[in-house]
Amino acid sequence: MAERGGKRSSSFSAPVYFRLLPALTSLLLVLSYPKFDQGWLAWVALAPLSYYLLKTRTLKAAAAGGLACGFLFYAGILYWIYPTMRAGGVEPAVSALGLLLLSLLMSSEFLLVSVFGFYLKKAGLKAWPYVFAAGWFLLEYGKVYLSAKAVWFPWFMLGYTQWAYTPLIQLASVTGVYGLGAAVCFTGALAGSLFALDGPAWKKGVRFLPALMLFAAIWLFGARELRRADAAVPRLTFTAALLQPSIDQYAKWDAAEAGNIMRNMEGLAAAAKGADLAVWPENALPCWIDEPACYAWLKTAAARPAGATLVGSVSKGDGSRVAAFLLDKDGAITAAYNKRQLVPFGEYVPLRGLLGKYIKPVAALGEFLPGAPRQELMPFQGLKFGAVICYESIFPYLFTGDTRDGADFFVNITNDGWYLDTAAPYQHFAANVFRAVENRRAVLRAANNGISGAIDPWGRVTARTALGERTALLVPVRVYSERAIFPYYGKWFAGAALLLVSAFLLAVLFV
Numbered sequence: 452m453a454e455r456g457g458k459r460s461s462s463f464s465a466p467v468y469f470r471l472l473p474a475l476t477s478l479l480l481v482l483s484y485p486k487f488d489q490g491w492l493a494w495v496a497l498a499p500l501s502y503y504l505l506k507t508r509t510l511k512a513a514a515a516g517g518l519a520c521g522f523l524f525y526a527g528i529l530y531w532i533y534p535t536m537r538a539g540g541v542e543p544a545v546s547a548l549g550l551l552l553l554s555l556l557m558s559s560e561f562l563l564v565s566v567f568g569f570y571l572k573k574a575g576l577k578a579w580p581y582v583f584a585a586g587w588f589l590l591e592y593g594k595v596y597l598s599a600k601a602v603w604f605p606w607f608m609l610g611y612t613q614w615a616y617t618p619l620i621q622l623a624s625v626t627g628v629y630g631l632g633a634a635v636c637f638t639g640a641l642a643g644s645l646f647a648l649d650g651p652a653w654k655k656g657v658r659f660l661p662a663l664m665l666f667a668a669i670w671l672f673g674a675r676e677l678r679r680a681d682a683a684v685p686r687l688t689f690t691a692a693l694l695q696p697s698i699d700q701y702a703k704w705d706a707a708e709a710g711n712i713m714r715n716m717e718g719l720a721a722a723a724k725g726a727d728l729a730v731w732p733e734n735a736l737p738c739w740i741d742e743p744a745c746y747a748w749l750k751t752a753a754a755r756p757a758g759a760t761l762v763g764s765v766s767k768g769d770g771s772r773v774a775a776f777l778l779d780k781d782g783a784i785t786a787a788y789n790k791r792q793l794v795p796f797g798e799y800v801p802l803r804g805l806l807g808k809y810i811k812p813v814a815a816l817g818e819f820l821p822g823a824p825r826q827e828l829m830p831f832q833g834l835k836f837g838a839v840i841c842y843e844s845i846f847p848y849l850f851t852g853d854t855r856d857g858a859d860f861f862v863n864i865t866n867d868g869w870y871l872d873t874a875a876p877y878q879h880f881a882a883n884v885f886r887a888v889e890n891r892r893a894v895l896r897a898a899n900n901g902i903s904g905a906i907d908p909w910g911r912v913t914a915r916t917a918l919g920e921r922t923a924l925l926v927p928v929r930v931y932s933e934r935a936i937f938p939y940y941g942k943w944f945a946g947a948a949l950l951l952v953s954a955f956l957l958a959v960l961f962v
Contacts (some may be wrong), residue, residue, distance in 0.1 A: 463585055469506070472499035473520035474761040481527035483612035483855075485877035493612035494666070495646050500561075501583070501643025504520070504568040505576065505676025521558025528607060533874035538701065538871060557604065559902040567952075573959035576644050584637035584957045585948040592629050592945045595846060601705060602795050605845060605879070609635050610868060613777035614881035618673030620910050622933040626944050627847055633948075634669060638662040680909045685929035689832060691905070692723030693897040694731050697921040700868030700900070710739040715921075717752050722923040724755050727929065728831060730897040733763035733773070733866040740764040740776060742752060745906050750782030761784075763840065763864040771819045773798060775838045775864055777829050786829045788838040789822025792846050803865045834859040841865040844879065844896075850886045851938035859930050868900040876902050876918055884910045889941075895926070 479496035482489045485793065486621050500520055507513050530890040532553060536546035538820075594605045609632035613619045624632045631942040641662045696715045702708040716735060722728040722951075731753075738745035752798055759779055766787075772792040772826040793799045798819045828835035837853035844863050853861070865884055867876040880902040885886030887894040888910040897903050905926040914926040 453642050453689055465506070469503065470516075473516040476500040476521055477520050477523035479529060480524050480609075480612070483530055483593055484607075484874070485614075485881055486874040488615060488871075490612040490615060493609065493635050495642055496640030497636055498642040498646070500565070501568070501640045501647045503582070503643075504565055504648040505572060505579065505644060505860065507569070507768050510566065510569055513565050513569035514562055517561045517563075517568075518558050521561025522554050522563070524561070525554040525557040525607070526550065528874075528878070529557075531870050531875040534871055534873060539869075553604070560590060562592065567956075569786055571955060572960055574955050576648060578645050578955070580637055580640035583640045583962075585951045587636040588629050588633040589952055591632055592627075592948070593825075597617050598792070598846065599848070604795070608632055608885075610882050611625050611878070611885065614884045614910075618670050620885065620888050621673035621676040622669050623885050624676070624891055624937055624958075625941075627883045627937045627941050629941075630944060631669075634665055637665065638809065643758060647945075659927040667915075669938075672903045677909060680907075680911075682931065683931055685931050687832070687834065687930045688844065689727040689928050689930075690725070691895050691926050691928050692726035692729045693895060693903045693905070693916070693924040693926065694723060694729065694735070695898060695901055695903045695916050695920060695922050695924065696732070697900050698868070699864070701809045703734065703737060703868075706901075707856075709711060710851065712737040713748060713752070716755065719921075719923045720752050720760075721756075722926070726733060726925055727758040728862075728895075728928075729753070729755065729758065729760040730764040730862055730864060731760065731811075732862045732897045732899040734766045735767060735864075735899070740766050744927040750778075752782075753778045754782040760819040761829070761838065761862055761864065763866075765819075773819050773840055774822075774824065775840060775862075777831075777838075786827065788826055788829065788841040790843065791822045791824060791826070791845045791849060792818075793819055796843045804877060824857075826860050828856060829862075837864045844886060845882045846959055847886065847889055847937075850892075851941065854892060854935075854938040856889040858890075858892060859892070860895070862927065863894060863896045864898075865896065866899040868903070872918060876900070880904065880915075884912070889935060889937045891935040893928055893930065 476496055476499045479492045483493035483496060483575045503516050504513050507516065531552065532550045533546045536549055537543065564586060568583050571582055574582065578908065591608055596604055598605050608628045610628035613631060620631065628714055629852060641659060645658055648655065685951050696719055698712055698715065720729065736745060736749065740749065753762065757780055759777055762778060764774060764776060766772045775788045776784050777786040779785050800818055829838055835857050837858035839849060839861060843849050867879055869877055883894050883896055884906055887906040887908055891908040893907045893908055901918040901925055903917050905913045905928060906915055909917060910932055914924055916922055916924055
């Protein structure tokens with residue numbers, strides 16, 4: 452007998468394929484993400500894991516399945532860590548160990564949600580997919596904010612799998628990427644729960660109708676939003692030049708290459724002279740901007756008859772900073788931004804005192820300081836824009852905070868050269884699409900090696916470069932007066948999910 456009314460049958464025996472179901476979920480999720488970009492698979496990807504959780508008999512088995520699912524998934528989606536470390540001169544064994552340990556650590560997300568799903572069975576199969584999806588919403592919402600206070604790596608969001616489906620991603624303007632991820636989770640969870648129920652196929656088909664209705668509602672909402680976008684009138688249009696110098700990552704700080712890098716940037720800057728805003732990528736300079744000779748060269752290279760230039764550079768200042776500087780037409784610095792969310796083990800070392808005692812390379816690593824959580828927006832032609840650097844594009848709260856402070860558009864400067872020709876630059880670019888939709892603000896992106904591009908407030912990529920291309924991409928940027936719901940009221944969706952999950956947990960654990 453299969454489960455009925457949420458009660459488990461003692462006669463269920465697990466065939467061999469049953470133990471492989473978590474791995475099937477991992478495979479489907481990996482294929483849903485860039486570079487594979489089969490995002491449609493994500494809508495059913497969680498069905499195998501959901502069925503596994505509903506049919507497994509013990510908490511230990513549920514936890515093991517969730518852990519295996521998360522480990523295989525993260526090893527697949529973060530595979531680029533291995534070639535990145537190898538290109539940096541790290542030994543093969545250490546590089547492989549780094550990937551495996553990070554995958555194991557990140558798999559705790561799937562472990563947590565699987566334990567939650569196991570206990571949730573006591574509430575009954577009919578309610579299970581709905582509350583499980585709410586739990587997924589909280590998991591993703593929580594891990595992003597955890598990163599503000601602790602060390603985590605919220606690279607994966609289930610909603611990111613839908614980045615290429617423009618009508619579907621419009622939901623992010625209301626709920627953020629979290630709501631779309633919960634919707635994708637719900638369809639898979641509902642499908643998995645139906646397989647765990649007895650009954651004829653037609654009856655299961657009827658019970659799947661809520662998922663189909665939800666998908667249709669999201670699509671229709673998105674289609675309406677895109678029609679509104681086509682009718683919207685921009686309040687201002689300007690031209691931006693996105694400079695992509697394609698400098699070899701491991702030559703950037705080679706003193707012998709400084710002259711070549713400077714000539715490279717000068718050539719691209721000359722091609723951008725007609726633009727209102729020229730954007731150089733993160734760490735575009737082969738020197739520190741504080742050095743008089745470096746700044747003197749920059750003033751000459753960035754000076755243009757009209758417009759402004761945003762330049763990424765490390766800066767000593769009151770401590771080492773990863774920063775961006777806005778220069779006027781004469782090359783004078785008029786505004787600056789210090790990166791707020793630093794990359795663990797890349798720009799700072801968590802637990803340096805402890806780890807440095809046992810791992811000599813950790814003790815030898817340099818370290819930057821984070822910028823203040825609230826910083827002045829950059830002024831531009833009567834507008835204000837928010838600057839974000841590299842890794843910061845995966846933190847929605849940085850963008851929503853700047854939107855509430857009056858940002859009219861965003862500029863993301865980055866250096867994805869570390870990742871070579873892997874899936875990482877494509878994954879990173881996709882996150883920016885959601886930041887545009889969530890805030891109804893255009894996002895400009897200049898990357899050292901790519902992918903650079905322009906994204907409009909509805910997540911439509913209006914221009915982009917190829918990976919490894921050397922170019923100055925000129926793009927028209929339209930600034931609208933649209934106002935998204937998410938930056939102002941998004942937290943209420945998280946509050947509602949928390950209440951729902953808490954109520955069901957209290958019911959199944961203590962009643």
